Amino acid sequence: MSALAEVIDQDVQTLMDSVGGNSAQLPVGELRLLNHVPLMSDQGGRYGKGHVITEMVIDPQSWFFKCHFPDDPIMPGCLGIEGLWQSLGLFLALKGFKGKGRALGVSSLKFSGEVLPTAKRLQFQLHIRKVVERDWVIALADGEVLVDGKFIYEARDLKVGIFPETKTSENTFGGKK
Numbered sequence: 001m002s003a004l005a006e007v008i009d010q011d012v013q014t015l016m017d018s019v020g021g022n023s024a025q026l027p028v029g030e031l032r033l034l035n036h037v038p039l040m041s042d043q044g045g046r047y048g049k050g051h052v053i054t055e056m057v058i059d060p061q062s063w064f065f066k067c068h069f070p071d072d073p074i075m076p077g078c079l080g081i082e083g084l085w086q087s088l089g090l091f092l093a094l095k096g097f098k099g100k101g102r103a104l105g106v107s108s109l110k111f112s113g114e115v116l117p118t119a120k121r122l123q124f125q126l127h128i129r130k131v132v133e134r135d136w137v138i139a140l141a142d143g144e145v146l147v148d149g150k151f152i153y154e155a156r157d158l159k160v161g162i163f164p165e166t167k168t169s170e171n172t173f174g175g176k177k
Contacts, residue, residue, distance in 0.1 A: 033086055
């Protein structure tokens with residue numbers, strides 16, 4: 001697909017609007033975690049194949065703090081991983097890939113901190129390892145999550161795929177049925 005022009009200091013919604021309605025989707029409403037993109041490039045990063053930095057502003061009134069846990073509010077760790085997957089999907093969308101975006105996995109995950117309602121900002125960082133193009137596309141990356149500049153999560157082999165629109169409800173993500 002096309003090379004990604006380096007993106008610096010952009011609003012996520014503006015970027016999504018720029019790629020049009022048929023590109024890879026991100027969640028909407030409360031599940032859209034990303035607000036801002038300080039950097040996105042298909043060069044650089046740990047492997048020289050792309051570097052992504054996205055951010056989420058923390059609202060102490062967010063829905064997840066109210067239910068996880070009422071007397072000990074923390075953001076669920078799975079939302080940190082969701083932010084990394086959303087960041088990887090946004091990377092593919094901005095490279096011009098279109099279709100249904102799907103999180104496909106992560107091989108290794110370590111939590112060494114947490115997100116409290118007093119936090120101000122989460123930063124999701126990705127180092128693109130490879131992008132495989134067939135009838136579909138799959139990106140593989142390693143990532144970190146930082147809260148207010150402090151490293152708290154590490155994920156290896158994050159996978160996100162974009163698959164063509166199909167008329168059937170079954171999709172095997174490039175595998176056999």
